[in-house]
Amino acid sequence: xxxxxxxxxxxxxxxxxxxxxxxxxxxxxxxxxxxxxxxxxxxxxxxxxxxxxxxxxxxxxxxxxxxxxxxxxxxxxxxxxxxxxxxxxxxxxxxxxxxxxxxxxxxxxxxxxxxxxxxxxxxxxxxxxxxxxxxxxxxxxxxxxxxxxxxxxxxxxxxxxxxxxxxxxxxxxxxxx
Numbered sequence: 001x002x003x004x005x006x007x008x009x010x011x012x013x014x015x016x017x018x019x020x021x022x023x024x025x026x027x028x029x030x031x032x033x034x035x036x037x038x039x040x041x042x043x044x045x046x047x048x049x050x051x052x053x054x055x056x057x058x059x060x061x062x063x064x065x066x067x068x069x070x071x072x073x074x075x076x077x078x079x080x081x082x083x084x085x086x087x088x089x090x091x092x093x094x095x096x097x098x099x100x101x102x103x104x105x106x107x108x109x110x111x112x113x114x115x116x117x118x119x120x121x122x123x124x125x126x127x128x129x130x131x132x133x134x135x136x137x138x139x140x141x142x143x144x145x146x147x148x149x150x151x152x153x154x155x156x157x158x159x160x161x162x163x164x165x166x167x168x169x170x171x172x173x174x175x176x177x
Contacts, residue, residue: 037063037160037171043135043142046155048127051173054120058173059097065162066153066171067121068093070129071104073146074111078103 039046051057053064072093077085078100088104102119109117112128135142140156154161154168161168 035173037066037173038158039142039155039160040158043133043155044131046133046142046160047130048123050123050126052120052122053097053173055097055099055102057120060095061097061173062095062162062164062169062171063173064097064101065093065095065164065169066160067097067105067126067129068095068101069151069153069162070144070146071101071108073144073149073151074108075146075148076104076108076111078107 037047037050051063053059053061053067058064068088071088072090076088078088078092079085085107088100092100092104105121105125106117106119109119109125114124114128116122116124129144132145133142134145136155140154142153142155142160144151144153152163153171160171162171163169
């Protein structure tokens with residue numbers, strides 16, 4: 001049921017943004033070696049061509065912070081060594097793709113009924129998430145409307161930024177504090 005409700009919300013967002021999208025198709029990012037999470041045009045199709053995040057790839061980065069923000073917004077849950085589930089919280093957003101993030105990503109992928117429930121954030125996972133983005137507004141604000149919380153990102157000159165404390169930092173695949 002949750003998946004169907006999100007699909008309906010995505011359809012409404014696509015329909016509402018259709019006027020923006022009809023003028024020109026958004027160019028795809030260079031997925032062969034991305035340095036930052038990028039996008040142009042309407043936000044709802046920004047992330048489907050992004051790189052990969054996992055415990056072994058770009059595991060310490062602001063791109064990981066961006067993904068962790070999605071997990072927090074959707075109230076994703078991670079499983080501890082005893083098998084108990086815990087909600088991914090704002091304090092779990094640290095830019096390190098560790099076991100909590102991997103577990104919460106698997107939970108998120110299962111909730112979204114994705115084909116690959118593997119704890120790796122690739123094109124399918126990023127592409128599913130970007131359907132819940134709205135924007136950008138005139139100041140570059142892009143909002144992810146999660147099931148539990150809304151989180152804001154900035155998109156300036158085709159690059160995404162995440163908030164770290166009171167500052168905006170580019171959502172790069174390499175570590176930038």
